[in-house]
Amino acid sequence: MPAPKVPSPPRRRLSPADRERDIVAGAVAFFAEHGFDGATRDLAQRLGITQPLLYRYFPGKEALLDRVYQEVYQSRWQSEWETAIADRSIPIEERLKRFYRAYAAVIQTYEWVRLFMFAGLKGLDFNSRYLAFLRARLFERMVIEIRVANGLDETAPVSEEEIELIWSLHAGIFYIGVRKFIYGMPIPTDLGADIDFKINAFLNGAPAAFATLLPKPAQARSRVARKK
Structure with a gap:
Protein backbone atom coordinates (compact mmCIF):
# COMPACT_ATOMS: atom_id res chain seq x y z
CA MET A 1 0.00 0.00 0.00
CA PRO A 2 1.58 3.30 -1.04
CA ALA A 3 2.33 5.77 1.68
CA PRO A 4 -0.17 8.60 1.89
CA LYS A 5 0.96 11.83 0.29
CA VAL A 6 2.01 14.50 2.72
CA PRO A 7 0.51 17.81 1.68
CA SER A 8 2.97 20.60 1.00
CA PRO A 9 2.95 23.35 3.59
CA PRO A 10 0.92 26.36 2.48
CA ARG A 11 2.97 29.16 1.02
CA ARG A 12 3.36 32.00 3.46
CA ARG A 13 1.85 35.29 2.46
CA LEU A 14 4.53 37.92 2.70
CA SER A 15 4.87 41.50 1.62
CA PRO A 16 7.21 41.99 -1.37
CA ALA A 17 9.93 43.39 0.91
CA ASP A 18 9.63 40.48 3.35
CA ARG A 19 9.56 37.97 0.50
CA GLU A 20 12.75 39.42 -0.95
CA ARG A 21 14.47 39.26 2.44
CA ASP A 22 13.26 35.68 2.84
CA ILE A 23 14.70 34.71 -0.55
CA VAL A 24 18.05 36.36 0.20
CA ALA A 25 18.35 34.69 3.61
CA GLY A 26 17.46 31.35 2.06
CA ALA A 27 19.95 31.84 -0.76
CA VAL A 28 22.76 32.64 1.68
CA ALA A 29 22.10 29.44 3.62
CA PHE A 30 21.58 27.34 0.47
CA PHE A 31 24.75 28.40 -1.34
CA ALA A 32 26.82 28.14 1.86
CA GLU A 33 25.73 24.52 2.10
CA HIS A 34 25.79 23.46 -1.56
CA GLY A 35 28.16 25.89 -3.24
CA PHE A 36 27.37 28.18 -6.14
CA ASP A 37 26.62 25.31 -8.51
CA GLY A 38 23.38 24.85 -6.59
CA ALA A 39 20.40 25.28 -8.93
CA THR A 40 17.86 28.05 -8.44
CA ARG A 41 15.17 25.42 -9.03
CA ASP A 42 16.35 23.59 -5.91
CA LEU A 43 16.59 26.85 -4.00
CA ALA A 44 13.01 27.74 -4.91
CA GLN A 45 11.83 24.31 -3.78
CA ARG A 46 13.67 24.71 -0.51
CA LEU A 47 12.02 28.10 0.00
CA GLY A 48 8.59 26.70 -0.81
CA ILE A 49 8.08 28.99 -3.81
CA THR A 50 8.05 28.54 -7.57
CA GLN A 51 11.06 29.30 -9.72
CA PRO A 52 9.09 31.93 -11.70
CA LEU A 53 8.33 33.71 -8.43
CA LEU A 54 12.02 33.66 -7.54
CA TYR A 55 12.81 35.26 -10.90
CA ARG A 56 10.27 37.99 -10.28
CA TYR A 57 12.56 39.25 -7.54
CA PHE A 58 15.88 38.35 -9.12
CA PRO A 59 15.86 38.14 -12.93
CA GLY A 60 18.79 35.72 -13.02
CA LYS A 61 21.21 33.81 -10.86
CA GLU A 62 23.89 36.49 -11.25
CA ALA A 63 21.57 39.11 -9.77
CA LEU A 64 20.82 36.82 -6.85
CA LEU A 65 24.52 36.13 -6.25
CA ASP A 66 25.28 39.84 -6.30
CA ARG A 67 22.66 40.35 -3.60
CA VAL A 68 24.16 37.50 -1.57
CA TYR A 69 27.53 39.28 -1.78
CA GLN A 70 26.00 42.53 -0.58
CA GLU A 71 24.16 40.80 2.26
CA VAL A 72 27.08 38.77 3.60
CA TYR A 73 30.08 41.01 2.92
CA GLN A 74 29.09 44.63 2.39
CA SER A 75 26.22 44.99 4.85
CA ARG A 76 28.14 43.47 7.75
Whole structure:
Protein backbone atom coordinates (compact mmCIF):
# COMPACT_ATOMS: atom_id res chain seq x y z
CA MET A 1 0.00 0.00 0.00
CA PRO A 2 1.58 3.30 -1.04
CA ALA A 3 2.33 5.77 1.68
CA PRO A 4 -0.17 8.60 1.89
CA LYS A 5 0.96 11.83 0.29
CA VAL A 6 2.01 14.50 2.72
CA PRO A 7 0.51 17.81 1.68
CA SER A 8 2.97 20.60 1.00
CA PRO A 9 2.95 23.35 3.59
CA PRO A 10 0.92 26.36 2.48
CA ARG A 11 2.97 29.16 1.02
CA ARG A 12 3.36 32.00 3.46
CA ARG A 13 1.85 35.29 2.46
CA LEU A 14 4.53 37.92 2.70
CA SER A 15 4.87 41.50 1.62
CA PRO A 16 7.21 41.99 -1.37
CA ALA A 17 9.93 43.39 0.91
CA ASP A 18 9.63 40.48 3.35
CA ARG A 19 9.56 37.97 0.50
CA GLU A 20 12.75 39.42 -0.95
CA ARG A 21 14.47 39.26 2.44
CA ASP A 22 13.26 35.68 2.84
CA ILE A 23 14.70 34.71 -0.55
CA VAL A 24 18.05 36.36 0.20
CA ALA A 25 18.35 34.69 3.61
CA GLY A 26 17.46 31.35 2.06
CA ALA A 27 19.95 31.84 -0.76
CA VAL A 28 22.76 32.64 1.68
CA ALA A 29 22.10 29.44 3.62
CA PHE A 30 21.58 27.34 0.47
CA PHE A 31 24.75 28.40 -1.34
CA ALA A 32 26.82 28.14 1.86
CA GLU A 33 25.73 24.52 2.10
CA HIS A 34 25.79 23.46 -1.56
CA GLY A 35 28.16 25.89 -3.24
CA PHE A 36 27.37 28.18 -6.14
CA ASP A 37 26.62 25.31 -8.51
CA GLY A 38 23.38 24.85 -6.59
CA ALA A 39 20.40 25.28 -8.93
CA THR A 40 17.86 28.05 -8.44
CA ARG A 41 15.17 25.42 -9.03
CA ASP A 42 16.35 23.59 -5.91
CA LEU A 43 16.59 26.85 -4.00
CA ALA A 44 13.01 27.74 -4.91
CA GLN A 45 11.83 24.31 -3.78
CA ARG A 46 13.67 24.71 -0.51
CA LEU A 47 12.02 28.10 0.00
CA GLY A 48 8.59 26.70 -0.81
CA ILE A 49 8.08 28.99 -3.81
CA THR A 50 8.05 28.54 -7.57
CA GLN A 51 11.06 29.30 -9.72
CA PRO A 52 9.09 31.93 -11.70
CA LEU A 53 8.33 33.71 -8.43
CA LEU A 54 12.02 33.66 -7.54
CA TYR A 55 12.81 35.26 -10.90
CA ARG A 56 10.27 37.99 -10.28
CA TYR A 57 12.56 39.25 -7.54
CA PHE A 58 15.88 38.35 -9.12
CA PRO A 59 15.86 38.14 -12.93
CA GLY A 60 18.79 35.72 -13.02
CA LYS A 61 21.21 33.81 -10.86
CA GLU A 62 23.89 36.49 -11.25
CA ALA A 63 21.57 39.11 -9.77
CA LEU A 64 20.82 36.82 -6.85
CA LEU A 65 24.52 36.13 -6.25
CA ASP A 66 25.28 39.84 -6.30
CA ARG A 67 22.66 40.35 -3.60
CA VAL A 68 24.16 37.50 -1.57
CA TYR A 69 27.53 39.28 -1.78
CA GLN A 70 26.00 42.53 -0.58
CA GLU A 71 24.16 40.80 2.26
CA VAL A 72 27.08 38.77 3.60
CA TYR A 73 30.08 41.01 2.92
CA GLN A 74 29.09 44.63 2.39
CA SER A 75 26.22 44.99 4.85
CA ARG A 76 28.14 43.47 7.75
CA TRP A 77 31.07 45.87 7.51
CA GLN A 78 30.91 48.58 10.16
CA SER A 79 32.32 51.96 9.22
CA GLU A 80 32.97 52.60 12.92
CA TRP A 81 35.82 50.11 12.69
CA GLU A 82 37.71 52.43 10.35
CA THR A 83 37.31 55.35 12.73
CA ALA A 84 38.43 53.25 15.70
CA ILE A 85 41.57 52.03 13.89
CA ALA A 86 42.58 55.67 13.32
CA ASP A 87 41.94 56.79 16.92
CA ARG A 88 45.45 57.67 18.08
CA SER A 89 44.33 58.38 21.63
CA ILE A 90 44.34 54.58 22.09
CA PRO A 91 47.51 52.48 21.76
CA ILE A 92 47.75 50.70 18.41
CA GLU A 93 47.91 47.32 20.11
CA GLU A 94 44.57 47.91 21.81
CA ARG A 95 42.99 49.28 18.62
CA LEU A 96 43.95 46.19 16.63
CA LYS A 97 42.79 43.82 19.35
CA ARG A 98 39.40 45.52 19.63
CA PHE A 99 38.93 45.57 15.88
CA TYR A 100 39.90 41.96 15.23
CA ARG A 101 37.82 40.63 18.10
CA ALA A 102 34.76 42.43 16.67
CA TYR A 103 35.62 41.51 13.08
CA ALA A 104 36.18 37.85 13.92
CA ALA A 105 32.70 37.68 15.46
CA VAL A 106 31.32 38.71 12.05
CA ILE A 107 33.44 36.61 9.68
CA GLN A 108 33.95 33.41 11.65
CA THR A 109 30.55 31.99 10.77
CA TYR A 110 29.50 28.99 8.68
CA GLU A 111 27.98 31.14 5.94
CA TRP A 112 30.72 33.78 5.70
CA VAL A 113 33.62 31.35 5.49
CA ARG A 114 32.03 28.78 3.20
CA LEU A 115 30.65 31.33 0.75
CA PHE A 116 34.06 32.97 0.53
CA MET A 117 35.77 29.66 -0.17
CA PHE A 118 33.14 28.50 -2.67
CA ALA A 119 33.37 31.84 -4.49
CA GLY A 120 37.12 31.41 -4.92
CA LEU A 121 36.75 27.87 -6.24
CA LYS A 122 33.99 28.93 -8.63
CA GLY A 123 35.96 31.94 -9.91
CA LEU A 124 33.35 34.47 -8.86
CA ASP A 125 34.43 38.03 -8.19
CA PHE A 126 33.37 37.94 -4.52
CA ASN A 127 36.94 37.50 -3.37
CA SER A 128 38.59 40.15 -5.56
CA ARG A 129 35.86 42.68 -4.76
CA TYR A 130 36.05 42.12 -1.04
CA LEU A 131 39.83 42.02 -0.88
CA ALA A 132 40.09 45.29 -2.83
CA PHE A 133 37.58 46.74 -0.38
CA LEU A 134 39.68 45.58 2.59
CA ARG A 135 42.85 47.06 1.16
CA ALA A 136 41.28 50.46 0.58
CA ARG A 137 39.28 50.65 3.80
CA LEU A 138 41.51 48.83 6.26
CA PHE A 139 44.94 47.56 5.27
CA GLU A 140 46.49 50.83 4.11
CA ARG A 141 45.09 52.56 7.18
CA MET A 142 46.63 49.90 9.40
CA VAL A 143 50.04 50.38 7.79
CA ILE A 144 49.95 54.13 8.45
CA GLU A 145 48.80 53.72 12.04
CA ILE A 146 51.49 51.14 12.81
CA ARG A 147 54.10 53.46 11.31
CA VAL A 148 52.95 56.43 13.38
CA ALA A 149 52.83 54.37 16.58
CA ASN A 150 56.44 53.40 16.01
CA GLY A 151 57.80 56.79 14.95
CA LEU A 152 58.07 55.93 11.27
CA ASP A 153 57.30 58.14 8.28
CA GLU A 154 53.56 58.20 7.63
CA THR A 155 53.85 60.20 4.40
CA ALA A 156 55.69 57.62 2.29
CA PRO A 157 53.51 55.59 -0.10
CA VAL A 158 52.28 52.30 1.30
CA SER A 159 54.33 49.49 -0.23
CA GLU A 160 53.22 46.06 -1.38
CA GLU A 161 55.58 44.50 1.15
CA GLU A 162 53.80 46.30 3.99
CA ILE A 163 50.42 45.21 2.67
CA GLU A 164 51.68 41.62 2.55
CA LEU A 165 52.59 41.80 6.22
CA ILE A 166 49.11 43.03 7.07
CA TRP A 167 47.77 40.12 5.03
CA SER A 168 49.76 37.70 7.17
CA LEU A 169 47.94 38.89 10.28
CA HIS A 170 44.52 39.10 8.66
CA ALA A 171 44.77 35.70 7.00
CA GLY A 172 45.86 34.05 10.24
CA ILE A 173 42.69 35.26 11.95
CA PHE A 174 40.47 34.31 8.99
CA TYR A 175 42.05 30.84 8.87
CA ILE A 176 40.58 30.02 12.27
CA GLY A 177 37.17 29.99 10.57
CA VAL A 178 38.51 27.88 7.68
CA ARG A 179 39.78 25.27 10.12
CA LYS A 180 36.35 25.07 11.75
CA PHE A 181 33.91 25.36 8.83
CA ILE A 182 35.92 23.87 5.96
CA TYR A 183 38.22 21.28 7.53
CA GLY A 184 36.16 20.48 10.63
CA MET A 185 39.28 20.83 12.78
CA PRO A 186 39.42 22.06 16.38
CA ILE A 187 40.11 25.72 16.99
CA PRO A 188 41.33 27.62 20.07
CA THR A 189 38.80 27.52 22.88
CA ASP A 190 39.39 31.18 23.72
CA LEU A 191 39.30 33.01 20.38
CA GLY A 192 39.76 36.42 21.94
CA ALA A 193 42.94 35.36 23.69
CA ASP A 194 44.22 33.74 20.50
CA ILE A 195 43.58 36.94 18.52
CA ASP A 196 45.38 39.00 21.17
CA PHE A 197 48.33 36.60 21.02
CA LYS A 198 48.54 36.88 17.22
CA ILE A 199 48.46 40.67 17.37
CA ASN A 200 51.16 40.77 20.05
CA ALA A 201 53.39 38.58 17.89
CA PHE A 202 52.67 40.68 14.81
CA LEU A 203 53.42 44.01 16.47
CA ASN A 204 56.70 42.68 17.82
CA GLY A 205 57.92 42.09 14.28
CA ALA A 206 56.05 44.23 11.77
CA PRO A 207 57.35 47.69 12.80
CA ALA A 208 60.96 46.59 12.42
CA ALA A 209 60.15 45.13 9.02
CA PHE A 210 58.34 48.33 7.99
CA ALA A 211 61.40 50.38 8.96
CA THR A 212 63.58 48.48 6.50
CA LEU A 213 61.23 49.43 3.66
CA LEU A 214 61.03 53.17 4.28
CA PRO A 215 63.46 55.84 3.04
CA LYS A 216 66.06 56.93 5.56
CA PRO A 217 65.17 60.19 7.36
CA ALA A 218 66.64 63.32 5.77
CA GLN A 219 68.76 64.03 8.85
CA ALA A 220 70.39 60.62 8.69
CA ARG A 221 71.08 61.04 4.98
CA SER A 222 72.75 64.42 5.56
CA ARG A 223 75.06 62.93 8.21
CA VAL A 224 76.11 60.22 5.80
CA ALA A 225 76.79 62.85 3.11
CA ARG A 226 78.99 64.92 5.49
CA LYS A 227 81.10 61.89 6.40
CA LYS A 228 81.83 61.35 2.74
